[in-house]
Amino acid sequence: MPGDEERRLQEEEDGEEYEYECECEEVEIEEMTDDEPMHITSRLFLGSIDAARNVTALKRLRIGETLALLAIGEDAAAVSNYANVVSEVYTEVSINRTLIEIEDSRNGDLMRRLPEILSKLREIIAKAERNDTSVLVHCIAGRSRSAAVLAAWILVNDSKQPSVQDVVDRIRIIRPWIEINSYFMQDLHLFHTVLTLSDGETLATADAVQLQGRAFPRLDFGSNLVEGILGGTKSITMRLLSDIENDPKSDLGDIFPFSTVAATTSSPDSSSVRSCFAYLRIDKVETRDLNTIDDATLRKSGFESTHEVLSVLKQFYPNVTASTPLQRRKEDMASAGFYTLENGASELLQDLYKTTEGTSVPAKPEYLGDSRRENQPQSKADPVEHKGIRLHNWVIGSNKTHITPIDTVDEIGEAAKLTPPEMVFGKNQLVLYHESSGVCYNFLAVEALKGAHFPPPVSDQAQDIVANQQLKVSIAKHNTNKEDVKELDITYDWTYSTDYKGSLQRLTKSESSPVTFTKSEEDAKVEATSERINYEKLKEREPILWFEDVGLYEDELHDHGSSAMSVKVRVMPSGFYVLSRYWMRLDHVVVRLHETRIHHLFGSDHFLREYTRKEEQFDTLFAKGHPKNMANYTNIDTFQHLLPVREAVVEKILLQ
Structure with a gap:
């Protein structure tokens, strides 16, 4: 007999409909929770941010340490009460939390960051072993960043030297939904390739190409040592502990076991840019007194005896002795206070000038601070990042750090005379400094917040206008009638709408070393102009010599929208372009x-x-037919063309 499908086709040919008879069953789908830490190896557990706040599970599994791999502000954005759990409960149940900031993207720069993260993880595990507890490594979803770090940990510590895929598959058996992003997978393979090189073995050409253009810590050598390094006769290098903070050519504080470093030396053309002649793998970093190092070890560093080492060191450090400790690593820097108009530009410029190669204007772009690594801006876990570039009589730099602590936020509120936003980056800033004229332009969070105040009233009628400005927002926010609203006795916009255009001043640079800056009594000159920015010029394809994106503050307006201010800069061979943006969405x-x-x-x-x-x-937007769902208005770039211009001002700042 013909089957059902054959019968249906036959009946369709005959012009008859074939009705399926089926039974439908309702299935209730329960959303899966992912709040259980999963044991991966030894004392290490892997999980999501929900697992990190599951106190019951943390106590049951004797987890005494957590390592959070998150981008700035990501924890608060993803889980509203995560910060409360950390601050209130972790202390109560004796759980220590370590935060390392890393993005789940190409910007995460895993290849460079892994040695530092693994070094910190080793310290955390050692502490857990002393207390007989375990460690939870987590990110937001527990799928990419945390899985990649644990994979790297296994690669480093497994004596069987498994492949990257073997390790990832091993983790996936325990946690099937891990999905390490493609950039991190590429970096894991490159990390593993460098890790498994035998002594004297060099990278294959394809792998070496991947290293070029990447950002790695620098380790600088005299030109007389290059031959010994390339020939393998010099396999140990020594630095004084004091050089961790003071060496302008070597990034000693960023070098950890398993780091790949760029070995640099003076360029043949005597330019300010140090030439990279090799990439080296760091197998071990330790602190030793010179008098504890035997002659055999010294010969690996190119010296015959302790006496010879001392004779060289004394040329640079007259007070050095055989008991002076040699390099290990730096301690974490603490971010304290906040930048103001009085101290912001001068402090950042002083930090950047410490890394210049000389006082004269460089012939080529000179990268400053943390931007010196391979001439590219870097992402670091160091709480404070000083980055910059010096070219064509300009020093352009930035400072980026964590969200300002609550006690300091209160100080910012007092300085700005308002209740501060939920997230303030008081130590963040962008600075543009013209060396010849002293003209300095910078962007600061506290100064931006001062711009959120309403104009001071000049009469009683003007005072009513100011009150109504605030009242309109309050009525809309609380969805009430006007008579139900009590007038607010505050002088600032609670949405933090600011007209801040940046801070302009003139600074005088000292001739002494180290360089210092003082505010000049002469103001920079600003003129009205009919000139306009040449956007066609900006559309030309030019290499980006330096780029930075600096956040100043953010607020979710009590869950009624969003308010944020940030500033971006890009430097090209022809010039620079800055975009400072404040945008606010008060829902509906x-x-x-x-x-x-x-x-x-x-x-x-x-x-x-x-x-x-x-x-x-x-x-007005709704009346024109635009979407009413607020989800369509989360990215200002997608709808800013719908907003009419209410004010436009173009000015010229003179460099004289």
Whole structure:
């Protein structure tokens, strides 16, 4: 007899419909929770951020340490009460939390960051062993960053030398939904390749190409040592412990066991850029007194005796002795306080000038601070990042660090005379300094917040206008009638809408060393102009010599929207371009966008500043047929063209 499918086809040919008879069963799907730490190896557990706040499981599994691999502010954005659990419960149950900031993207730079992360993890495990507890390694989902770090840990510590895929598969058997991002997988393979090289063995060409253009810590050598390093007769290098902070050519504080470092030396053309002649793998880092190192070890460093080492060191350090400790690593720096108009630019510039190769204007771009590594800006776990570039009579730099601690945030609130936003980056800033004229332009969180105040009233009627400005937002926010709202006795916009365009001043640089800066009594000159920023010039394809994105503050407006300010800069061979942006979305009420653009062509005697203010009510957008779902308005770049310009000002800042 024909089957059902044959019968259906036959009946369709005959013009008859074939009705399926089936039974339907309702299935209730329960959302899976992922809050259980999963044991991977030894004392190590892997999990999501939900596992990190599952106190019951943490206590049951005797987890006494957690290592959180998160981007800045990511924990608060993903899990609302995570911070409360950490601060209130971890202390109560004796759980120590270590945070390492790393993005789950190419910017995470895993190849460079792994040695530092593994070194920190080794310290955490040692502490757990002393206390007979275990360690939870987690990110947000427990799928990519934390899985990649544990895979690297196994690669380093497994004597059987498994492949990357073997290790990842081993973890996947325990936690099937891990999904390490493609950039991290590529870096794991490269890390493993370098890790498994035998002494004297060199990388294959394809692998060596992958290292080129990557950012690694630098280890600088005199030109007379290059031959010994390349020939394998010099396999140990020594640095004084004091050089961790003071060596302007070697990134000693960023070198850990299993680090890949760029070995540099003076360039043949005597330029300020140090030439990279090899990539080296660091197998061991330890602190030793010179008098505890035997002659056989010294010969691996190119010396015959302790006396010979001392004779060399005394040329640079007259007080050095055989008991002076040699290099290990630096201690974590603490981010304290916040930048103000009085101290911000001068402190950052002083830090950047410490890493310059000389006082004269460099012929080529000179990278400063943490940007010196392979001429690229870097991502670091160091709580404070000083980055910059020096070219064409300009020093352009930035400072980025963690969210400002709550006690310091209160100080920022007092300085700005307002209740501060949920997230303030008080130690973040971008600075543009013109060396010849002393003109200095920078962006600071506390100064931006000062711009959120309403204009001071000049009359009783003006005072009513100020009150109504605040009242309109309050009515919309609480969805009440006007008569139900009590007027707020505050002078600032609770959405932190600011007209801040940056801070302009003139600084005088000292001729002494180290360099210091003082505020000049003469102000920088600003003129109205009919000139406009040449956007066609900005569209030209040019290499990006330096780029940075600096956040200043963010707030979720009590879950009624979003308010944030940040500033970006890009430096090209022809000039630089800055975009400072404040944008605010008050759900179903209003959206605002305040932008300041700065453009300078190197060699010109001024730069242009263009300020625009855009704003629109959501009711107006809805009436024009635009979506009513607020999910369509989370990225300002996708709808800023819908906002009309309410104000536009173009000015010229003179460099004289």
